[in-house]
Amino acid sequence: MAEIKLATEVRTEFGKGAARRVRRANQVPGVVYGHGAEPVHITLPGHELLLALRTANVLIGLEIDGKDALVIPKAVQRHPLKGTIEHVDLLTVKRGEKVxxxxxxxxxxxxxxxxxxxxxxxxxxxxxxxxxxxxxxxxxxxxxxxxxxxxxxxxxxxxxxxxxxxxxxxxxxxxxxAQVEEPAEDEAAEGEATEGAEA
The missing domain is CATH 2.170.120.20 (Ribosomal protein L25, C-terminal domain)
Structure with missing residues (x-):
């Protein structure tokens, strides 16, 4: 699977208000975790992330605080109506590691x-x-x-x-x-009544 590179920034502000500001700037808040390290809160470009996640289990290359990291998506939260990405959890992986x-x-x-x-x-x-x-x-x-x-x-x-x-x-x-639909009993009875009336 090809690796997709995405730009990222470390987040220092948290909470609903901070998350809303991130989304208004067409960014997506996310968390990177794994390998026993402390979780890192980041922002990712919204449109590019949306395109990347069209591929199941996409391998994403990030640069976090000057260090390269390989991650895969583990949980994606989407807006129930718009379908836009609200938040993403990313798991750090290493080449050769099994997941x-x-x-x-x-x-x-x-x-x-x-x-x-x-x-x-x-x-x-x-x-x-x-x-x-x-x-x-x-x-x-x-x-x-x-x-x-x-x-x-x-x-x-x-x-x-x-x-x-x-x-x-x-x-x-x-x-x-496949279930074959049968005429409803009341419809059949109605048909018989109509025939009786015509007679």
């Missing part, structure tokens, strides 16, 4: 003929990977699956060096039969 992250699961292929629906029980998988080689996502084939079939976590292919964390038999995707 646990959630990666999105996608599907490909066509289901068996018939009125069947694909249902994602889990949209992500918890995996362990090297911090600088976290996959953006993984894709599993659903080709030919029929109603009642399912795919469990251990059946989802993972890139080399990435291992599954958690329950291997947890269902990720299942195929269910």
């Amino acid at each position: 646990q992250v959630e990666i999105p699961v996608h599907s490909e292929g066509d289901l068996a003929p018939g009125a069947n629906l694909l249902e994602f029980v889990q949209n992500t998988l918890l995996v362990e990977a090297e911090a600088t080689h976290i996959p953006e996502s993984t894709t599993v084939s659903v080709e030919g699956l029929d109603a009642g079939d399912s795919i469990v976590a251990k059946d989802v292919p993972l890139p080399k060096g990435v291992t599954l964390v958690g329950e291997e038999d947890a269902i990720v995707i299942q195929v269910v039969t």
